[in-house]
Amino acid sequence: MANEGLGSDKVRDALRAAHLYYMQDLTMEAIASELRTSRSSVSRLLGFAREIGLVEIQVHSPADRISSVQERIRDQYSVTAHVVPVPDSTNEIDRLERVAMSAARILGPFFDSNMTMGIAWGSTLSAVSRHLQEKVTHNSQIVQLNGASNAQTTGIGYASEIMSRFGRAFGAYVQQFPVPAFFDDPRTKEVLWRERSIRRVLEIQKRMDIALFGLGSAFADVPSHVYVGGYLDDADFEQLTHSDVVGDVATVFYRADGSSDDIPMNARSSGPSLSLLSKVSRRVCVVSGRSKLPALRGALAAGVMTDLIVDEATAHSLLEA
Incomplete structure (x- = not known):
């Protein structure tokens, strides 16, 4: 079990305190009396319960459960938007952290037993994972x-x-994909994709219940890892510019209209095609910052997402455009 090693007594006390506080509306003083401990200890137990996932908290506005921004994004793009409130004055690194923290909380109810989730590495997903x-x-x-x-x-x-x-x-089994992000020669990829060990991973990807990804962009204020991590050389960048690329999902590139056909780099990419990705029942995209608007618009045009987790300013800018 995932809670093994945390201390069964502490987990038991945290569960009891959480039930009394959230389910029975007892005050911290009343819980402290019942558990024969201090109020500060009860507060720590409740924090521990949230930390290890015994308690999940959701905030709903009583005046407007689904904000007008979320409704407009749903109506215009046919995706479920989760808009994260972040002050305009927040710098882009802190903005990403706040969006990533909310994304991590939102993701929890989406994933459960007997499910497979595909993960595309990158700066955004690294933040979510923390x-x-x-x-x-x-x-x-x-x-x-x-x-x-x-x-x-x-x-x-x-x-x-x-x-x-x-x-x-x-508490899930992790299946890594030990291949290059981009092959030097598309023919090498074609040969390797016929290997049984690689086909096994590709088959798992085809059976995903959830795909989770950020959007790569060469112009992002917080640099996308694929563009600054030594994956692309000058010739690659020139080729992407010539192909009118605005962004990528899992190292598969696309244009502003959502098309990805005939982009030479995609023949060398190890990521799943956008057509394969679009067959996954739930596709969660996490985006932070206005600098990713071209990539976001292109991804929406490609229909690669069912859920969008985005900061408030970027959501407003998306609709204004």
């Missing part, structure tokens, strides 16, 4: 969507850390 709350699941697995190695590094450390955090949080 804020995951523990949730016990059984017979579940996390699968890496695209390879992470390049000419400078194997990428194992970077991608593995992200994947491992998701695996630990959900």
Whole structure:
């Protein structure tokens, strides 16, 4: 079990305190008296209960459960939007952290036992992975969507850390994808894709219940890892510009109109095609910052997402456009 090693007595007390506080509306003083402890100890137990996932808190506005922004995004783009309130004065790094923290909380109810979740590594998903709350699941697995190695590094450390955090949080088996992010020659990819060990991972990807990803962009204020991590050289950037690329999902590139056909780099990419991705029942995209608006609009045009987790300013700018 995921809570093993945390201390069964502490988990029991935290569960009891949470039930008394959230389900029976007892005050902290009353709970302290019942548990024969101090009010400060009760407060710590309630914090511990939230930390390990015994308690999930959702905030709903009584005046307007679904904000007008979320409704407009749903009506215009046919996606479920989760808009994260962030002050305009917030710098882009802190903005990403706040969106990532909310995304980690929102994601919890989406993933459960007997499910498979595909993860696309990157700056955004790395941030989300740092804020995951523990949730016990059984017979579940996390699968890496695209390879992470390049000419400078194997990428194992970077991608593995992200994947491992998701695996630990959900008690899920982690299936890594030990291939390059981009092959030098598309023919090498074609040959390797026929190998049984690689086909096994590709088959797992086809059976995903959830796909979770950020959007790569060469113009993002918080640099996308694929554009600054040594994965692309000058010739690659020139080719992407010539192909009118505005962004990528799991190292698969697309244009402003959502098309991805005939982009030469995609023949070398290890990520799933956008057509394969669109067959996943739930596709959760996490985006932070106005600098990713071109990538976001292109991804919406491609129909790659069912759920969008985005900061408030970017959501407003999306609708204004």
